[in-house]
Amino acid sequence: MRRHYLLAGVALALAVATVIVAVGLRSGGASGTAGATGTESLPSGHPSLAAGDATASPAPSASSSIQETIAKLQAKVAEDPKDVATLLELGDAYFMAQRNDRAVKMFADVLALQPDNTSAKVKLAMVWHADGQTKRAEKAIAGILADAPADQEAHYSLAIIYFSTDRARQARDEWQQAARIDPVSEIGQRSQSFVDLLDGKDSESAHSDE
DSSP: OHHHHHHHHHHHHHHHHOSSOOTTOOOSSOTTOTTOOOOOOOOSSOOOSSOOOTTSOOOTTSOHHHHHHHHHHHHHHHHOTTOHHHHHHHHHHHHHTTOHHHHHHHHHHHHHHOTTOHHHHHHHHHHHHHTTOHHHHHHHHHHHHHHOTTOHHHHHHHHHHHHHTTOHHHHHHHHHHHHHHOTTSHHHHHHHHHHHHHHTHHHHHHTTTO
């Protein structure tokens, strides 16, 4: 029974924390992330793993606030198409709205402006993962970590890929690494919470009578 609560807790935490590093989240101390917003908050939900459509309207599950955010960010990009921070935010918002093709374009636009922007590379890889191209995504993030082993966002995202493909032990190791890089950042705190869940710390105290 305790294991059941542990797995349910991890699933719930992932749903709340999101399976992507989403709106406004930036890498902790990684190189090549110039132009990130600096707003280190995660949304309260995550996009479906279904493929997006570049011409489609936001999915029905997309909240009105996400749609409003997209409209505002589109206006900002129209004013300054080279604003990397806004392009990253708009890509994240499209991903949250399950418009994956549009998210890909935004991250590709960032990389056209800043080829070494690791945050854009990680985010793009996570769109690939959501579209079912998991091996491609995993290889891309592994390459990022080979060049930038202290990229917190990359460790966090690789952990998500591992966990979603039933490699919990490897996911734990990546989350632990992300937590060690910067334990006080949003990514660091959430990473540690996943480590604790996988170690059974939260579930054991909450359900010790089960």
